[in-house]
Structures are given as C-alpha cells and as structure tokens.
Amino acid sequence: MDRGQGRDNWAAMHGGFGWQVPDSFNIAQACCARWAREPDAAQRVAIIAHGTEGATLTFARLQQEANAMSNLLVGLGVRRGDRVAIVMPQRFETAIAYMAVLQLGAVAMPLSILFGPDALEYRLQDSEAVAALCDESSAGAIAQVRAQCPALRTVVGIAGAAAHADIGWEAQRAQLQPEFAPVQTHADEGAVLIYTSGTTGPPKGALIPHRALIGNLPGFMCSQNWFGFDPLRPGSRSDAVFWSPADWAWTGGLMDALLPSLYFGRPIVACNARFSPETAFTLMQQHGVTHTFLFPTALKAMMKAYPQPRTQFALALQAIMSAGEAVGDAVFGYCRDQLGVVVNEMFGQTEINYVVGNCAMNGRTEDGIGWPARADSMGRPYPGHRVAVIDDEGQECPPGVPGDVAVHRYDVHGKPDPIFFLGYWKNEDATRRKFTGDWCRTGDLATRDADGYLWYQGRADDVFKAAGYRIGPSEIENCLVKHPAVINAAVVPKPDADRGALVKAYVVLAPQVAQARAVATPGPDSFDARLVAELQSHVKDKLAPYEYPKEIEFIEALPMTTTGKVQRRVLRLQEEERARGART
Template identity: 85%
Template sequence: MAVSQGSDNWAALHAGFGWQVPERFNIAQACCTRWAQAADAGRRVAIRAHGDPQRPTLTFAELQREANAMSNLLVGLGVHRGDRVAIVMPQRFETAIAYMAVFQLGAVAMPLSMLFGPEALEYRLQDSEAVVAICDESSIAHVAQVRAQCPTLRTVVGVGGAAAQADLGWEAQRGTLAAGFTAASTHADDGAVLIYTSGTTGPPKGALIPHRALVGNLPGFVCSQNWFGFDPRRAGSDSGAVFWSPADWAWTGGLMDALLPSLYFGRPIVAYNGRFSPETAFTLMQEHGVTHTFLFPTALKAMMKAYPRPRGPFTLHLQAIMSAGEAVGDAVFAYCRDQLGVVVNEMFGQTEINYVVGNCAMNGDTANGAGWPARAGSMGRPYPGHRVAVIDDEGNECPPGVPGDVAVHRFDVHGEPDPIFFLGYWKNPDATRRKFTGDWCRTGDLATRDADGYLWYQGRADDVFKAAGYRIGPSEIENCLVKHPAVVNAAVVPKPDAERGALVKAYVVLAPHVAEARAISTRGPERFDAELVSELQLHVKGKLAPYEYPKEIEFIEALPMTTTGKVQRRVLRLQEEERARLRAA
C-alpha cells in the first residue's frame, strides 16, 4: 500500500513557531475544566472503558464533577498546595479523576505503577514524602505492606475493591462530598507531577515536572499524531478522533504522551488495564474505532509477528501511529506502512525533557504538506520550539555523522525559554547540575545527525560497547535480527572476552511457532540450536558489517523489560559479567 507523507516543511515550521505560555496555567483547567464548561460537556466523551459494559464512558462533565469531589476529599484530608499525592492505579476512570483533582488543588501528583513491588513503592513514597496515596485493588496490598515504613503517608484512599484495606473508601465518601470546587490559581512554573526515573544508573530520581511542560509537549504530540484529527477545513466540528495506548498512565509515555494531550484537545481516550497481547490490541482498536495510537516498538514487533497481514481479520481506522522507547527499525517501519497503511512517526524524549525529537509524516487525506517525511530507522528531527543537537563531552556540536550525546537547549531557536524542561530532581540538586553542560541538557542517549537534520539512534551511552576495537551500537543488530521470521525480539550486549575485550552476544526471543517446533524436533535441541544460530548469524552477516554479527546467540523466553516497555540490556550485561567472573574463578 502506497502511503503519501506530504512535502518537507520542517524549516518553515521551526522559523514560524513561537511559544505562548501564559504566566498562570493549570493542567486540569486546560484538560478538563474548559471542556466541562462547554455546551456539549454532557455529551463529549473524555474516556472510554474497554470491556466495561456497566460504565462504558466518562464525559467531560462527569470528569469535572468527580474531580471536584475528590479535590474536596483531599482538602479535608489536609492536603495543601505543593504536597505530593501518590496515584497508584492503572488505566481507569478514577486515575484520570485523581490527576485532575490533584492538579486543580495545586498539589503534586506522583504517579506510581501498579507493577511496582513493595521495595520500589517504599523508596518512592519515602523519598517524595507523599501525604496521601490513592490505590485500587491492583496495588493496595503492596502499599499496605510498606505503610509503616512511610511516616509522612497519613492516609490511604481505596478505590473499588481496595476500600476494605484502606483508611477510607472513595465510593463510600463520594456521596458526602460537594460537586463544586474553587481551583487554585497556579503559575505555569509550579510543580505538577513528580515522576521517578527508572534508575538504570543508581537509585531512581524524582523529576519534578511543571504545569507548563504540557504546553511544551504539544508540538510533538500534534506532529506525531497527524494533527490529532484537527483539520482546518472542518474547524469546530468533531473530527471523530479516538486515541489509545497501552502505555501505563503512571509513566511519562502514558501520562504526558497519551492521557493529558488527548484530554487537552477534547478527544476521547480508551482506558484498558488488562494484559497486552497483539490480538487484544487489534480487537480493541477495531471495536473503538481507534484513529490515533502510541505503541512501543516491542508491542509493534509482537503485532507484526502475530498478524503479518492484520487487515484481513481486523477492520482498522488508523490515521497515525507514534512509537518511542526503543529504536523502531526499518522492519517495523515497513510493516506499519505496508500492512497498517500508516507511516509510523518515531519520537524521542525522556521524563525530564519529553517529546523533543520525532518524525511528522502526514498520512491519508491529511497529507497536505504540513509536516516532514519520516525516514525509516531515524529518530526524526527536532520538533518546532525545541533546539536539539548532538554534542561532545565538552558541549560542542558534533559534525554530521559523528556520534554524540543528544541534548536539548534551554532556549529555542528564537532565544525564548523552552517550556518542556523539568524543574529539577527532587531533593537532588547535584544530579540536576550534572544533567546540564551550560544551557544544554544531556539525555544520555547517543545519536548521529545527518546533513538534513535527522537524528539516528545509537543507543544509551552505557549500552554502546567496543568489541575487537570496533564500536558496537546494539540497535542496528537487534533490528536486523527481528527481520528474520523466526525472531520476535532481540537484545545485544557485550560478552567479556580476554582477547577482544568483548564479543557481540545476542539474546533472542523466538516466534511461538518456531519455539514449538524446536521443542518437538526429533533432531534434538542441541543440533537444532546450532543450526538456527548459524542461520541467524549468516542473516546478520549478509546485511551488516562483518564485525557486527553476534558471535554467540542465546535463546530466551522473554527479555527483561522495564515497566515502560524498554529492554533492560543492563540486566543481561551484568549477567554476562557475572558468568565471566564465575568462569575465571
């Protein structure tokens, strides 16, 4: 299927863009209150619940009314402006209600994943000095387990089935709470969200995100999401846009790239808190008529392997796909373009400075020249309003083709402050200072820049390694392996080697049908493994440089992943180092 991307207007968009950040700004007012005050507030759907026939939708009027009630509850519990309120719930109505309630109160929302174990919860609750935690049945047991070790945590509010183990139940209190609330007048620079980073290099750090960061996110969201259903030719009308992402609303990708931008534009977002599977993803998108989505490369790879031609079994209405977290790679890029009929827009950002680089292919009848073409395998270009460069250790911009650290400048190309920036790491000014080189904020991700301004991901600084004197970036090798029909996913790490310093090793997750055949093979697992290893090695040798093919391949049932869908190469790298130590002992 041929998909037009439109013409290249990147330079014009940058030159003509200017930030408009009001002095006073509140995320709840922008994402909820203004829509709740509109004439159609009782009909305009904010959230659709997948798989809940009893309560399928939540309108903006209902969202505001429930948020007001929860704000009144929090005030009654002694929550003040600036206090941290932990929200430990999956994608559900009450999660969005809690965010709006905390924002309009002027407090700071601290999202925590329901997948966190007791130790992870305890550290974040203690470090943030959260005063209230709002939980449901998915998280209440772990919160209750660490409650005694969190002295500032005065109250635990239970939602749904969590009420019995909490200090009070939300549903039981709801009838006693007023439906009106006078929102706080917050400055754009006031803290709104405290999100803890994954802690790949030391203990997790809390990044304090201001209200204005939502404004900083919008250019990237609009560009990556095909103008998100807004067409000047249909101004004032309902575009029919519906958003969905499996990204947890407790993480930057789910909160700042999905939930809040969708609500900001008054469009419905689908909430689903079940386990991800390719079949569920396609079924959900078909049932709700999803037009715009954010899917991790890991999810897209699984969907590609499970349904190579999804338009047969499913009727889809996709207009835009954004992907981030890992390199998309040209195999997934081609699948989205040829089988889903949409050019995927890869995006890059991080918790501290989110949504700063990406592609802006305009798909379908909106391919009107508004954006710029996506290039397979590229992270994209800086979004309008953001000044992004590849810099060296001294903070100088690297020439095209030379790897360096992706960095974002505090000021845009016009010299105006960029609102995307976080306020700093919570109670950690030294870490905040180390994040910057002058006015450049370093991401810790390596990339090269080509002559046209496109960035090409090389990996995390601590994921790139040398083998036999060659610099190895894992992403390119992993992408090559995934192109093989037997491979669902792969991770490449260094294996310590006395002669070469390190060998290129790949951990490979096999497609289910291949794994099944392997298990019943009459030739025996050792011979089967050796044949498949050789086949995969030849596959890489034929496409990449000779020194890049994996000298060793280990088949694994599943790769270690973060809760945000990123492969934890560090876990595999440490495993190889420990094995090397034991061999030498």
C-alpha cells in the first residue's frame, strides 16, 4: 500500500460499475438548465472571473444569457447539426456560447485563440462552420481568413470585437428573449467537433456525442477524489471550487474542467492571464481552489519556482489531476510532500478522453473507494472502460511487454462504452484505421504490470532506436527534470551514420541558471560545456548507459501543442533537416 493513499479497491469498483445512458441527453441541459431550475439558481455560482473583483456568473444568469444567444443564432439561420465555431478564451461568454449552441442542437467547434490564420482557415473550411463567435483576442485573425471560408455566413463579435464582425453581441442582446425551447437531442447526436493537435499529421476533426460527457464522469470523479462529495453519503453536498489553465477550446479544458464542474453544479474559475507559477498559486489561494487539472509542464515550473509553496501560500487543495505528458516521480513527490495532495495522473485523448488513471483518495480509507497511485504510472482503467495493451494483431500483450494502449467499444459487462467519439469528420478511412476490430488504438505505447497499472513508453512515433537500443524519451526527460538546473526537456533522435541515431536532449533551463548562462564567459571550459557534462553524468548515474544524451542543446522554450504536449516531432524534423544540410 502506498503511504497515505488508502486501500486498493480498483477490482471491486471496476467490476461493479454499470453504465446508465438515457436515449435522450443534452450536455447543456445537464450542465446548466437543470441547475437554473433550482430554487438557489440566482445565488449558485457557475463561473468566477479571476482578476475582476467580485465578478461571478450564476447558473440562473448563465441560462438566461444562453437562451438569448440561442435565439440570436436561430435568427441567423443556425440549425440542428450546424457547426458553430467558438473562438474565445476562458470568460463568461465562452461558457454562455457553449450552452447556447448545444441546447439548440448545433455542434460546438472550439478553436484556440492561439491559432494563427492558417490553422483557423483549415478548421473553418474543413468543418464548414456556418457561424463563428469571437472576442477581441481572435476577431482579427478570423477576419483575415473570412474570404476563404465560403460556408461561414456570420461572425458574431463579443466584448469589443464588433468592428471585425457582422454583428455585435452586446448590441443585439437587449432585443433577444431570455426564454428558449431547447432541442431534445439524442445521446448519440454530435455535440462537439474538436480537432486533434496534429502532432502526427494534418489535424482531424473528432466528432464528440452528447453521451461522451457521461462517459467522462467516472474518470473525473476518480481523478478529482470525488470532487468534494462523500461517496458513502448519497445526496451529500460539495464545496469544490475548480480551476485549470487548460484552454476551454480543447478536450482537457472543456470536457475535463468546464463541463464536469458545471455538471455537478460547482463553480469554475476563469482566468485569461498567461500561466506562471506565481499566478497559479495566487489564484488558488484567492479563490480557495480545491480541485485542479495541471499539466506536468505547469507542475514542473511550479516546483522549480516554489519548492516549498505552503510557506508562502494558504492552499485548500484536495485533488490534482495531471495529463498530457508523464508526470514523473520528481513532480509526484513534490505534489505529495509540498502540496499535500497525491497527484492523480490520467491518460486519454481527444477521441475517447480519459479512460486510464489513478484514484488516490489522499489518506481516506473508506471501504470500496479509490486505489493507490504509483509514481510515474498512467494508472489503471477507470470504471466503465475496458483498456488493454495490444500488439499489431490486436492481441493483448503479456505484462511487461510494450504495445499500443487500446480501448474496447464495450465494457467488461458487454455494454457500449459511451465515451467513444462518433468518428473523424469527413474522414471515414482515418476512422477505420483507428480501430482493430472493437479495439480503438490510441497510438501511445505502454506496458502493463501484474497489478494492472499501465506505464507510459511514449507515442509510437516518438520511440526510436539508437545503436540498436529501443529508446523511449519519457524516462530520460523525467531524469533530466530532476536536476535542479532543468525546468523541462525533450528527447529526440539525431541522425548518425554509424549508429542510426544518437540520443539528443533539448533542455529548458531554470530561470536563475539561464541568467547565469547568459553572462558566462565562452571558452573550452565554458559554462555550457560544464553543464552539459553535469547533466550527462546525472543521467548516466540513474539510467542505462545507452540512454544518456550524447548531445544537449539549450533552448528557451520547447515547441508545444495548444493542448500542452511537447511537439517532439518538430524537434525531430529539425534534426533531420540539419543532417541533410550537413551532407550537402
């Protein structure tokens, strides 16, 4: 048993779980309308705006504004099944837009405000979105590509974006009725069209049904330690306050943060500020955040900036979920020892969201609830999901043998798993290739141990061979981050004529080390040379001799997707291009 994590109840929880999915289900009805009908709807807070003193949006107000926006969209010709782009950061109007689009039966298409014109144009064209809702952060970029998107009939500007739009939301609001008759959608109907991050090719639109929110709930509750509810007391109330820097335009921010928080009638903090460790800790202290979803990259930065945060901040944390990259045992120990919370690492992807993870209840030992988290493990299948490590033929791999993490269409009781996406938008071939029989392949490699825990080995296209050895980048990156000089790292192959490839590491230095490096004197025994040797020795001492990086390059920031994942592919292609240049 892991210290302070309680008993291992995984087998009983997994075996005793059964899905209950109604024929008709609508995300907006479940996340807003039902709370808006409660007597306390005018006082129950749905969203807290960080940085705006006392600014909150109640469920009653959220529903009224969503009704008005639904009426506006219907008046603009938006119909059931139409795609509506939502291109806004974490703010009140973003949540309003999701509720408005979903309750009228249209398909919400989240787009990040970080997307440039090319990325926006591709997605708007491919989806054939008929309308777009944007604010000042994205209106200019949409205006640049508007002419190349013939299906885009209307652009609605919000909060000062009217100059770049066809109409302004605020100017129309007074004329719109606060009542709207919602569409009764089928649980299998498309609700959200989210484009994959495109780390291995052109982005693909994953069409997510309304029922997928139900499929998400076991993972959310397990990773968030029951989200403030008492699992042994039906009808208990929660005092949870949620926050995550995850963009509400991608699966982690929308399906794992905004929507489940609203589903359980609890407030979520909206923050538009650029992420920094100071902002994160200050926000959590100010708003009494109890539950959070933080990327490993964010946790690494927080660990380096505030090694002992509780000496400076009064925190109320009860649960931390993390995903996107391997957490690593250094961050795992930091969360447990310095934040007082055992981090629940989880794994999923856009098409199926989180299906594997941990459920450490942080010292609670009730019978039947939770299982211990193991440092650096992806965890075990969440209740309701049948997950395995399979080989190329679709057969389950024995313990310790790496294979592709895959999710079965049916749970252990033979019932359909509601978490599955409906398919890739206008791409039946890609949808077929995603499956081997009833197994949905994730493209992520892992091993399974005898207790059913999965251990991440990397993306299938990230694993490489160097001098005949199979190299998974995650273990080396985790080792590098344990060094006090390193804040983040990415490992890729560097082409080599003799050995096929060399292990190369791109390293982001901690701020104080980067400052010292900037003023250091060059020379044969330079700051860089000494630090490279120190980091190489650090890895040699902890891993196999063939795993240490033969070359280290210091970089200000790693290329990242909008979902917080390191784009090793970008660095790998850079190395291949450099190798071609050296040969010519």
